Amino acid sequence: xxxxxxxxxxxxxxxxxxxxxxxxxxxxxxxxxxxxxxxxxxxxxxxxxxxxxxxxxxxxxxxxxxxxxxxxxxxxxxxxxxxxxxxxxxxxxxxxxxxxxxxxxxxxxxxxxxxxxxxxxxxxxxxxxxxxxxxxxxxxxxxxxxxxxxxxxxxxxxxxxxxxxxxxxxxxxxxxxxxxxxxxxxxxxxxxxxxxxxxxxxxxxxxxxxxxxxxxxxxxxxxxxxxxxxxxxxxxxxxxxxxxxxxxxxxx
Amino acid sequence: xxxxxxxxxxxxxxxxxxxxxxxxxxxxxxxxxxxxxxxxxxxxxxxxxxxxxxxxxxxxxxxxxxxxxxxxxxxxxxxxxxxxxxxxxxxxxxxxxxxxxxxxxxxxxxxxxxxxxxxxxxxxxxxxxxxxxxxxxxxxxxxxxxxxxxxxxxxxxxxxxxxxxxxxxxxxxxxxxxxxxxxxxxxxxxxxxxxxxxxxxxxxxxxxxxxxxxxxxxxxxxxxxxxxxxxxxxxxxxxxxxxxxxxxxxxxxxxxxxx
Numbered sequence: 205x206x207x208x209x210x211x212x213x214x215x216x217x218x219x220x221x222x223x224x225x226x227x228x229x230x231x232x233x234x235x236x237x238x239x240x241x242x243x244x245x246x247x248x249x250x251x252x253x254x255x256x257x258x259x260x261x262x263x264x265x266x267x268x269x270x271x272x273x274x275x276x277x278x279x280x281x282x283x284x285x286x287x288x289x290x291x292x293x294x295x296x297x298x299x300x301x302x303x304x305x306x307x308x309x310x311x312x313x314x315x316x317x318x319x320x321x322x323x324x325x326x327x328x329x330x331x332x333x334x335x336x337x338x339x340x341x342x343x344x345x346x347x348x349x350x351x352x353x354x355x356x357x358x359x360x361x362x363x364x365x366x367x368x369x370x371x372x373x374x375x376x377x378x379x380x381x382x383x384x385x386x387x388x389x390x391x392x393x394x395x396x397x398x399x400x401x402x403x404x405x406x407x408x409x410x411x412x413x414x415x416x417x418x419x420x421x422x423x424x425x426x427x428x429x430x431x432x433x434x435x436x437x438x439x440x441x442x443x444x445x446x447x448x449x450x451x452x453x454x455x456x
Numbered sequence: 457x458x459x460x461x462x463x464x465x466x467x468x469x470x471x472x473x474x475x476x477x478x479x480x481x482x483x484x485x486x487x488x489x490x491x492x493x494x495x496x497x498x499x500x501x502x503x504x505x506x507x508x509x510x511x512x513x514x515x516x517x518x519x520x521x522x523x524x525x526x527x528x529x530x531x532x533x534x535x536x537x538x539x540x541x542x543x544x545x546x547x548x549x550x551x552x553x554x555x556x557x558x559x560x561x562x563x564x565x566x567x568x569x570x571x572x573x574x575x576x577x578x579x580x581x582x583x584x585x586x587x588x589x590x591x592x593x594x595x596x597x598x599x600x601x602x603x604x605x606x607x608x609x610x611x612x613x614x615x616x617x618x619x620x621x622x623x624x625x626x627x628x629x630x631x632x633x634x635x636x637x638x639x640x641x642x643x644x645x646x647x648x649x650x651x652x653x654x655x656x657x658x659x660x661x662x663x664x665x666x667x668x669x670x671x672x673x674x675x676x677x678x679x680x681x682x683x684x685x686x687x688x689x690x691x692x693x694x695x696x697x698x699x700x701x702x703x704x705x706x707x708x709x710x711x712x713x714x715x
Contacts, residue, residue, distance in 0.1 A: 350542040359511055359535050360557040360608070370560075374547045452546035452590055 239422040244429070247422035256411075257430065263406035264395055267323060271330025272391040279335045279387075280380060283342025288372060293343055300336055308333025308394050312401060326398040333394045334387035341386070345379025346372055378453050381446045388438055396431065457525055459644025460487040460510060460612055465519035467505060479505055481669040482519070487612075489524075490642035494655030496705075497665030503648045506670075507614045510646070511535045523612050523644075531612070532557075534605025538617040540598045544589045550600050551585040557608040575607055579637060595626030599633055606641070613638075613645035619654050627654070634658050652698055664705050674704055 221241050227233060228240040239247075251257040286293040312329045319325040349372065357371050399409025408431055415423040462485040468476045479502035487493050495503055508514040510521055512528030523531050537543040544553050551572070552559070558568045576585075581603070582596075589597050598618055605613060618634070619627040635658050638645055649655050655662050656678055664674040 350539075352537060352539055352542045353545065355513060356535070356537065356543045357556075357560075359513065359533065360560060360604075361532070362560050366560055370556075371545070374545070377547075450547075452588060 236419070237421060239425060243422045244425045247420070248426040248429075251423065251426065257427070260406050260408050260411045260427075261430075261434075263404070264399065264408045267326045267398075267407070268330060268388075268391045268395040270323075271327045271395065272334050272388055274327070274331045275334035275338050275387055275391075276384065278331075279338025279383070280342050283339040283380075283383070284346055284368070284373060284376060286339065287343035287346025287376065288368065290347065293347070300340055303332075304336040304340065308390070309397050309401070312398055316402065321402055326395060329398055330391045330394045333390050337387045337390060338380075338383045341379050341383025342376060345376030345383075348379065349375030378446075378450050381442070381450065385439060385442050385446075388442070389435060392431070392435055392438070457489070458486045458522070459489040459491065459524060460485070460646065461520075461522040462486070462506070462510065463520045463522070465509065465516045465521065467502070467509065467514075467516050469502075469505065478669045480516070480519075481671075483669075483671060485663065485672065487644040487646060489644060491661065492638050492645045492647065492659045494659035494662040495646060495648045495665060496650070496652065496655055496662055497670065498667055499650075501665050501667055501670045503665065504616055507535070507616050507646065507648060510612075511614055532608050532610045534602075534608070534610035534613045536598070536601050536605055536613070536615040536618055538620055540594065540601050540621065541589075544597060544601055544604075546589055549586050549588055550583070550592070553589060553600055554585075554603045554607055556604060571607060575603065578640065579603065579606075593626055594622045595630040598622065598626075598630055602634065602637065606637070610643060612643055613641070615645065615647040617648050617650065619649060619651060631657050652701060656698065662701070664701075676701055 224238075225241050228235070228238050248257075286296060308329055311332055312325065315325040315328045315332075319328055353371055353375060354367055357367050362370065396407070396409040396412075399407035400413050403410045403413055408427055412424055412427050415421070415427060462483060465480050465483045466478075467480040467483075468478050471477045483506075485493075485506075495506070497503055505514060509516050510523070510528060511533055521528055523533065545556065548556065554575075555568055555572060558571060563571075581599075583592055589600060592600065598621075602615075602618075615634075619630060622630060631654055638658060647655065647659055652662075660678055662676045662678065663672045664676070665671070666673045
C-alpha cells in the first residue's frame with residue numbers, strides 16, 4: 205500500500221468515526237447501545253492499561269495460530285498431491301465439497317465430547333474449518349498451472365520429485381496464498397465464535413460475551429473494533445508478503 | 457547416419473469431437489547431422505505433433521523415430537516452445553532459467569558456472585542475467601529459452617514457431633540471433649514456422665507439408681551462400697524466391713490453392 209492509499213484509508217476511517225460521533229452525541233440511538241467514540245476509547249485505554257485485552261488477544265491468537273498452522277501443514281501437501289494426481293482428486297472432490305459445506309462451528313459440540321472443553325476442541329474445530337479450504341486451493345493451484353512448464357521440465361530430464369518441488373509448487377503458490385488468506389479469516393471467525401459459545405476465562409470472544417452480560421457497551425465496541433483491526437492487519441501483511449514472495453505475479 | 461530420422465511414421469489423434477483422426481500415414485523426414493530444416497504447413501497439419509514425437513513426449517502409432525540412431529528420450533534434445541511465457545520459470549532469474557537443466561543433474565556448482573561462462577562467451581547475451589524473465593522483451597525471453605536449450609549440449613534441436621508470439625521488431629531481432637547460433641552449433645535442428653521469411657533466413661532446407669494425412673509435398677534447398685539469404689527481407693532476389701515458393705506451394709496444397 206502506497207502513501208496515498210494509506211492517507212485515503214485514514215481519511216475514510218476518520219469520516220466513519222465522525223459519523224459515529226454525530227449519531228451518538230445527538231442521541232439518535234439509545235446511548236445504552238451506542239456509546240460515543242470517546243467513551244469507547246476511554247474503556248479501551250483502561251483495558252490496555254490493565255493489560256486485560258492483551259491476555260485475551262494472546263489466548264485467541266494462540267488458538268487460531270495452532271488451528272490454522274495445523275491446517276496448513278496438513279492441507280498444503282495433501283492439496284498439492286491431489287492437484288498433481290488429477291484422477292484421485294476427481295474421486296475426492298465431492299467429499300471435500302461436502303465437508304466444506306458443513307458450517308465448522310457445527311462440529312464444536314462433537315469436538316468438545318472428544319477433546320473436552322479445553323484448548324484442543326477449539327483448535328480441532330479451527331483445523332476442521334480451515335483444512336478443506338487449504339486443500340482445495342492448493343489442488344486448484346496445481347490444476348490451473350500451465351502443463352507446458354511441466355512438459356518442458358520433463359524434456360529437460362526432471363524426475364517426478366524435481367518436477368514437483370521445482371515447478372509444480374511454484375506454479376501453485378499464488379493459489380496457495382489465497383488459501384492461506386481465506387483460512388486465516390475463517391480461523392479468526394471460528395476461534396472467536398467457539399469462545400463465545402463456551403466461554404473460557406480468556407479470549408476476545410469471551411470478552412465480548414462478558415461485556416454484553418455486564419451491559420458494558422463501550423468495552424463491547426472496543427473489542428469488536430480490535431477484532432476488525434486484527435483481521436485487517438493480518439490481511440494486509442499477507443498481501444505484502446505475497447507480493448514479495450510471488451514477485452512474478454504482479455506483472456503477469 | 458541421419459541426425460534425425462523419421463521413418464514411416466503413422467499417428468492418429470483424438471479430435472475434439474471424439475473421433476480419431478489420421479494425421480500422419482507413412483510419414484518420412486530425414487535431417488542430416490548438422491542441417492537446419494524448416495517445416496512449413498497449413499494449420500492443424502500436425503507440425504507440433506511431429507516435434508512432440510521427435511522429442512519423445514508423444515509416441516507414434518507405427519514407424520520409428522531415431523536421433524543419431526537412438527530412440528527419443530535417450531539423448532538430450534533442446535525443445536523450444538512457441539509459448540515462451542509458459543515454458544520459462546518466472547520465479548527464477550534468467551541465469552537460473554538457463555541453468556535449470558543442469559541443476560537437475562548431479563553436476564558440481566563449479567562445473568555449472570564454467571558451462572555458463574563458456575556459453576556466454578560463445579554467444580553474446582545483450583541483457584542482464586540477474587533479471588527475471590518478465591523484465592525482458594518477448595524476443596529476449598524466447599532467446600533465453602533457446603539458451604536454456606543449448607546449455608546441456610543437446611544432440612538435436614526442435615523449435616516450434618519461435619516467432620509467432622513476437623511482434624515484428626522482436627522477431628527480426630531474434631531471427632538474426634538464431635541464424636548466428638544455428639550456424640555455430642552444427643547440430644540437426646527442425647524449425648516450425650508459419651512465415652516463409654523466417655524460414656528462409658534461418659534454415660538450409662524447407663519442407664512444405666500437405667494437409668492431413670500429412671506428407672512432404674515440396675522440398676526446397678536454400679543456398680547458404682546465395683545473396684538471397686544474406687540480405688533478407690528487403691532484397692528483390694529474396695522476394696522472387698519467396699514468390700516462386702508460394703506459387704509452387706499453393707498449387708500443391710488445397711488450403712493455400714486457388715482452385
